[in-house]
Each structure stands twice: as structure tokens, then as C-alpha cells.
Amino acid sequence: MTTRILPAVGDADAARSVITLLSQLPEAEPAAPVGDSTQLVDTLARLAGESVEELPEVVLVHERIGPVPALELIREVSLRFPAVGVVLITSDASPGLFAAAMDAGARGLSTLPLSYEELAHRVQAAAQWSTGMRRHLGTGGDALAGPGGTVVTVTGAKGGVGTTLTAVQLALAAQASGHATALVDLDLQNGDVAAYLDVQFRRSVVDLATITDISPRVLSDAVFSHDTGLALLLAPGEGERGEEVSDRSARQIVTALRSRYEIVVVDCGSQMNGANATAIEMADTAVLVTTPDVVAVRGAKRIVRMWDRLQIRKAEETVTLVNRFSRTTEIQPPLIQRITGTRLAGTAVPANFKELQGAVDSGRMHELDARSTVKQALWAVAGELGLVKAAPRAAQRGGALRGDRGAIGGRRRRGGTPGGGG
The missing domain is CATH 3.40.50.300 (P-loop containing nucleotide triphosphate hydrolases)
Structure with missing residues (x-):
């Protein structure tokens, strides 16, 4: 399953570093980075206007993106495009920022300087969440997380x-x-x-x-x-x-x-x-x-x-x-x-x-x-x-013997020899 990734990184050097790492991830398809918050939201809106399936599975938001602050941008993207998994890239790995990012709707946090293993893990988790959400929203896709079947x-x-x-x-x-x-x-x-x-x-x-x-x-x-x-x-x-x-x-x-x-x-x-x-x-x-x-x-x-x-x-x-x-x-x-x-x-x-x-x-x-x-x-x-x-x-053709009829229905989650053998 190919994971489409849209980086939102304002700094050119940081953008090159992110793209270099993303290009090494298996089955990753990184898009050209967008340079500011307005461009990111406009790009997502255009893709969503065509189809939810056109949206990238993962958006990476750099901490120094502007003009909208990173956490506010994550909150806006999460509310407007719930089928997208957002990962914050930041140098601050404190529990306070982590909690704030999660509250804003981020699906993960990757710390600077970026490492391949951590970025791969965060991207994969966000992509799994995204495809699961798309299944939940009825948009199809080959999901691997979320409510599912x-x-x-x-x-x-x-x-x-x-x-x-x-x-x-x-x-x-x-x-x-x-x-x-x-x-x-x-x-x-x-x-x-x-x-x-x-x-x-x-x-x-x-x-x-x-x-x-x-x-x-x-x-x-x-x-x-x-x-x-x-x-x-x-x-x-x-x-x-x-x-x-x-x-x-x-x-x-x-x-x-x-x-x-x-x-x-x-x-x-x-x-x-x-x-x-x-x-x-x-x-x-x-x-x-x-x-x-x-x-x-x-x-x-x-x-x-x-x-x-x-x-x-x-x-x-x-x-x-x-x-x-x-x-x-x-x-x-x-x-x-x-x-x-x-x-x-x-x-x-x-x-x-x-x-x-x-x-x-x-x-x-x-x-x-x-x-x-x-x-x-x-x-x-x-x-x-x-x-x-x-x-x-x-x-439907008959032949099945009928016992006492009882209403059969599933419930949603809370959180040998056959005919003669098992």
C-alpha cells in the first residue's frame, strides 16, 4: 500500500532533509513540500474537492511553519480533513507539547533532528489511522487501522x-x-x-x-x-x-x-x-x-x-x-x-x-x-x-433444518472432525 505524504515545511534546508528521509521509506510517495500554512490548507481543500481519496494519507507539519502556528494549523487540518493523519515535526519532545499536539489532533510527533526509524514509525502509524478513518467514513480504501470490518x-x-x-x-x-x-x-x-x-x-x-x-x-x-x-x-x-x-x-x-x-x-x-x-x-x-x-x-x-x-x-x-x-x-x-x-x-x-x-x-x-x-x-x-x-x-434452496428462531445480530466492540468434529 502506497502512503502519500505531504510535507509542510517553511525552511528550504529542513524541507530537503525531510524529503531525503521520506524518499527512503518503503512504499512512500512524498509530494513536493508546501511552504506555509495557507498553501497547505489550500492544497488539501483542492484535493478534497476532487475526492477524499485524493487526499494524502499523511501530512507532516514542521514546528516553524507559518503564518499560522503549528498547533493551530494541526487543529484546522484535523477538523477540516479528518481522513488525514498529521505528524508534528519539532525539536521540543516535552510531555507538555506532546499532550498539546495530541489535543490538537496530531497522530504523532517526530523529534528533530529527524531519524529514519522514528519518522518511519510515525508516518506508518498515521497512515494506518488515516486509512482506517477512510473506511469508517465509507470512502473505501485498503485500510489497516481504525474501526474496520x-x-x-x-x-x-x-x-x-x-x-x-x-x-x-x-x-x-x-x-x-x-x-x-x-x-x-x-x-x-x-x-x-x-x-x-x-x-x-x-x-x-x-x-x-x-x-x-x-x-x-x-x-x-x-x-x-x-x-x-x-x-x-x-x-x-x-x-x-x-x-x-x-x-x-x-x-x-x-x-x-x-x-x-x-x-x-x-x-x-x-x-x-x-x-x-x-x-x-x-x-x-x-x-x-x-x-x-x-x-x-x-x-x-x-x-x-x-x-x-x-x-x-x-x-x-x-x-x-x-x-x-x-x-x-x-x-x-x-x-x-x-x-x-x-x-x-x-x-x-x-x-x-x-x-x-x-x-x-x-x-x-x-x-x-x-x-x-x-x-x-x-x-x-x-x-x-x-x-x-x-x-x-x-x-436459500432449502434442506436446512430449522430450530427455534432467535433474533441474530452483532454488537459493536466494547473498547477434530466437522459435522462431527472441530
Whole structure:
């Protein structure tokens, strides 16, 4: 992603120094510097008049810009052009100036004399904020920060209830409907997303765990582009390395993904840890998968209560999906809803493992026949959750067994064997 940068530097020598450094930044496109505050505002106004997308992602304001003082100029630019990230260049690194610059609307502060590392970091952070803001304002762009897209987590009441199958099919449905979609495997010890989609890729979520600023290039290096169009961020091949993914790094990873992709589906497995607990807390929608048997339903109730105790998520903010549903089972969806206190997906997934056997054994879950009642049901659930632009035809042709209908809706952020396996 190219970052367009407009320097506002009145001093000719300082301008040359800034341009020299900017020209060394990867994927940076510095414009000719403007010499005063009036020229800066006029230039931005002209570009905004054509389109918000014509605005530079980053504006650098030198402390000696005039005639308007730097902080006043930053405030004006931030108010008039909120999709632009502003960085102040100054020799004063005091906490007081830093606070004043942030209050004025700056996205960062780079101290004189300029260093490549600091300037690169500030520019990258401001650019990420800018592209995220443009997504939030509905102007498109390939964003990597800010509110971003919808995050859906999928958690199993216990192992083997179909967690990974659900996550994979929800992501495939979203991608097929035209959404840019990422599928993340946060089942850190036992993740099987790669096996379900016939993927061999050496990079994983662990490669992002120690990075404090996840740039577009770093993220793209860790993500596998699947033939279906899905972006896959996989679990580590060595399960013990999952411990390297902390709750803090999980928050950064989910934030980066949600602001680059319209839909982010996270397979959280059935074992709770700090990383997937963070993802569940951040999610717009948390799906809890259970089968209609005593052990699984007891597990679902236990998880819901734990989430509530740890203030991760309330029961009423959780959507329970019943997998392997049959009208002959003693435990029916309305009872599961009463036991767990959660909302219930309007579509229950039928018990029909024979449809899945070939796709599971070959690791080609993305080639599951559209006539599969399991696929139809899961794609219908994707429609209920708002993950598809229009309900996929596969989910409209019938064949999905219906459980008790519950209102399904996401919430915004506050801050194994499928069909038989997870």
C-alpha cells in the first residue's frame, strides 16, 4: 500500500532533509513540500474537492511553519480533513507539547533532528489511522487501522462439535458473497484450518506475536492467500508455540485484520486462553457451537458462565449454533437456549456427516458440494449473522433444518472432525 505524504515545511534546508528521509521509506510517495500554512490548507481543500481519496494519507507539519502556528494549523487540518493523519515535526519532545499536539489532533510527533526509524514509525502509524478513518467514513480504501470490518468468533462447547467446520464455511460464504474475508485460526494448540483447506504454509499467527506495529507488508507476509480468495492466518504447526501469542498481541492482530478486511472470522477452538478470550471480547458477534447432547450443552453453559465471570461477554451477547441437529434428539434447540441463556441461531445444522466425509478426508472443505444440507445450513447462518451481502443461493434452496428462531445480530466492540468434529 502506497502512503502519500505531504510535507509542510517553511525552511528550504529542513524541507530537503525531510524529503531525503521520506524518499527512503518503503512504499512512500512524498509530494513536493508546501511552504506555509495557507498553501497547505489550500492544497488539501483542492484535493478534497476532487475526492477524499485524493487526499494524502499523511501530512507532516514542521514546528516553524507559518503564518499560522503549528498547533493551530494541526487543529484546522484535523477538523477540516479528518481522513488525514498529521505528524508534528519539532525539536521540543516535552510531555507538555506532546499532550498539546495530541489535543490538537496530531497522530504523532517526530523529534528533530529527524531519524529514519522514528519518522518511519510515525508516518506508518498515521497512515494506518488515516486509512482506517477512510473506511469508517465509507470512502473505501485498503485500510489497516481504525474501526474496520466485522469480527466473528467461533468457539466450541467442547472438542469435536464442529467448530472449525463452522468457521471455515462462514468465511467461505462471506468471501463468496463479495466481502474481503480473513479466516484466523486461534485454536493455537490444535488448529486444523490449514488441514481443512489443503494448505501448507510455514508462517502463522506466531510470526505476528512479537511485532508492536503490524504494517501492511508484515501482515501480508504472514497471511496465506487461498484459491478461494480467503486470507488465512494459520495456527502454528508446533502447538507449544501458541503460548507466544499473548492477549496483547492478539488484540493487535485482530485490530490489524479487522481494518484490512470487511469480514474477519476467528476459529477459537474449545480451549480458552488469553489470546482467544481477547478476540471474543473484541468480536462483533461471538458464535458458540454445541451439539444437542448433555455433555456438550453442559460445556456450553460452563463457557457462557466463565465468559460472564471474566467480563469477556454476556450470555445475551452470544449466539449459540446447534450442530448435528435431528428432530429425534431429546435435547432440542429451545431447551439449549434456556439452559445457556444465549440467543439461538435460527438455523440448526443437520446431522449428516456422510456429506462431509470426502471433503474432510481430502482436506478440500472449500469444494463441498453446494447441495450439501450442512453447507446450506451454515451458509444460511452466515446470512443471519450479516456476513453475506445477499443470502447465498445455496442457503436459500432449502434442506436446512430449522430450530427455534432467535433474533441474530452483532454488537459493536466494547473498547477434530466437522459435522462431527472441530
